[in-house]
Amino acid sequence: FPIPKELITCPDAYLTRTSVAFGPLYSHPAVLATWRDHEENAGKENTYGYHEYWLPVIMPALNRFYREHGFNVEFYYEAPVEEPVESIVGETESPGIFTRLFSLGRK
Secondary structure (H helix, E strand, C coil), X not given: CCXXXXXXXXXXXXXXXXXXXXXXXXXXXXXXXCCCCCCCCHHHCHHHCHHHHHHHHHHHHHHHHHHHCCCCXXXXXXXXXXXXXXXXXXXXXXXXXXXXXXXXXXX
16 A cells, blocks of 8 residues: 655554554454653654645545546645635646636635
């Protein structure tokens, strides 16, 4: 299961939203991982914030995955009225609907 290289710093966001494509999910009672407890959490930094990482990196990667695997699912972002449209950045692999969804945040 390849994870896109741009998500190497935050693979959990991708894995948790794509794993359903490979069959049913089951919970397991045993602890299979370790929680890293430290003062700085990457998700709290601006570098990996919603506008800096989720919109331009994670959301396009998820939408690309869903298209490639034939899922009729697509994340899009609609900016609140007070937010400037130019702050929304996204991947525009193909012109048309995806360009509109990612760069303008509208349908």
